[in-house]
Amino acid sequence: MNKFIKHLCILTLVVIAASIIMRNMLTIWWPAIAGFFFIVSIVVYFLSEKAKKKDMRKFANFYMGSTVVKMMLYLAIIFMYAITFKEDAKRFAITFLAYYLIYSVFETYKLAKKEKKSDGR
Numbered sequence: 001m002n003k004f005i006k007h008l009c010i011l012t013l014v015v016i017a018a019s020i021i022m023r024n025m026l027t028i029w030w031p032a033i034a035g036f037f038f039i040v041s042i043v044v045y046f047l048s049e050k051a052k053k054k055d056m057r058k059f060a061n062f063y064m065g066s067t068v069v070k071m072m073l074y075l076a077i078i079f080m081y082a083i084t085f086k087e088d089a090k091r092f093a094i095t096f097l098a099y100y101l102i103y104s105v106f107e108t109y110k111l112a113k114k115e116k117k118s119d120g121r
């Protein structure tokens with residue numbers, strides 16, 4: 001099993017455990033949000049690896065582009081949910097953004113760590 005996926009699974013289990021403890025403060029959709037970020041992280045990781053094998057410039061462009069696309073998609077999801085379910089909008093947005101932050105920090109850390117290894121540092 002790929003190290004990234006193994007660590008992503010561990011992160012997701014920790015997020016789920018913390019979410020179970022804090023479930024009264026989160027939206028009822030927290031399990032779906034955790035699954036969503038898990039899947040998006042895997043897809044972006046494998047697409048990044050594919051772009052990196054072709055050309056580092058393509059990788060940099062892909063990574064920056066995917067970050068912008070993800071941010072726009074995430075904001076659209078929060079906005080659409082807020083319009084549809086006004087009573088749960090605040091908890092959904094806070095849950096979604098907290099998970100976004102957790103998974104983004106993880107992805108950035110793993111990417112930076114991998115780049116250090118490939119540079120020989």
